[in-house]
Amino acid sequence: MSLTIGVDIGGTKVGGGLVDENGQVLATARRPTPADDTPGVIQAVKEVVEDLREGRDIEAVGIGAAGWISSDRSTVMLAPNLSWKDEPLRDKVSEAVGLPVVVENDANVAIWGEHKYGAAKGVRSSVLYTVGTGIGGGIVVKDNLLRGTNGVAAEIGHTRSVMPDGRTCGCGRTGCLEQYASGRALTQAARDGAKADPDQAQILLKLAGGDPEAITGRQVTESAKQGDEVALAAFDFIGYYLGNSAADMVQLIDPGVIIIAGGVIDAGDLLLDPIRKHYTEALSSRATLPVAEVKAATLGSKAGVIGAADLARHRTGL
Ligand SMILES: [Zn+2]
Missing domain, CATH: 3.30.420.40 (ATPase, nucleotide binding domain)
Incomplete structure (x- = not known):
């Protein structure tokens, strides 16, 4: 079974899901989003990933965040709600969790979830x-x-x-x-x-x-x-x-x-x-x-987590 983790960084919470190749969410975890505290947000993402990992073999992590994401999916160029500017989120999270990471805009991960498994399937x-x-x-x-x-x-x-x-x-x-x-x-x-x-x-x-x-x-x-x-x-x-x-x-x-x-x-x-x-x-x-x-x-609040996890799974060639 191919497992990836999708994480949605919102203004109030960091929510994550362990997702299989059929788009099924097998487990969820969450932490509050520490406002205006970038290392705190990275730590929250790390904790969510570790909660979901529990010794399983995880391929990669996909992250959805509100903001402008660079074309190479590495950097949050601007995220007004998180007070981020040119934040190299991909590399920081990848270093923290030891896995490949993909970063994408929050609405983009939502439509990707709906496209693969929801209302636009x-x-x-x-x-x-x-x-x-x-x-x-x-x-x-x-x-x-x-x-x-x-x-x-x-x-x-x-x-x-x-x-x-x-x-x-x-x-x-x-x-x-x-x-x-x-x-x-x-x-x-x-x-x-x-x-x-x-x-x-x-x-x-x-x-x-x-x-x-x-x-x-x-x-x-x-x-x-x-x-x-x-x-x-x-x-x-x-x-x-x-x-x-x-x-x-x-x-x-x-x-x-x-x-x-x-x-x-x-x-x-x-x-x-x-x-x-x-x-x-x-x-x-x-x-x-x-x-x-x-x-x-049709996927409700899970769309972002499912979409981010799927983008992480298919990260090559994107
Ligand atoms: Zn405007």
Whole structure:
């Protein structure tokens, strides 16, 4: 049996999985992410790998991290959430654990997991959006990750085609998709709606203790399930931008499937229905051409670990 380990370095936790060649996660381990402490993060990765290793013969370790990864998959060029700049993560982890290591962007490992074993299995070209606090993007074209010249392709969250010159983004530009279609944007839309029209937000405001500023993403989902008009409008708001962005991806990539992943997809059809509605409207002129189905991811939070482990297994030739 061929075993590799996938590790997902997130803002709050370092999660790992022992994965076989069929994409099955045989064991998991986790540690908290020590914020602003690079040696601490390396140590956490090492501990996760050692927990999972337990004397077994491991081929390699794959790591997914939010940030820009160099084209040779060795260095995290920039990771704002971890305060990393030009961090030679591959070599540091490889030295710490004594195994070959591959580093890849977190959304790229997620789409790779879905491509090999999940919602895009059997589809050669696909696009993935992770809708969480921000928006990550991954693109697979003809069974290859689209990594670009410098390793930083598929940053769909920072495309501006749906609203150039709009809200200021953390990346320093304005109008990025992430500012209109992320979990944070969903919550903001619900807060704005509840302030403007409290009568239509009674369920939502009740859950939030009457304070629009206290509304959380989970409450938006819960009250939308109960029919709260403002909460439903907030899903329609982000669905509009995601649907139009996905339609642009059809024009650009012509994928076989478009996958929605990340924490907000826990809302299921509350998120998928508005995306599909606006996506279909945006592509209505192409009525006679086949277009990609918009689907929810199927591997959930395991996608990154499974994808990273698989990239580690097939590290040669990439
Ligand atoms: Zn941006």
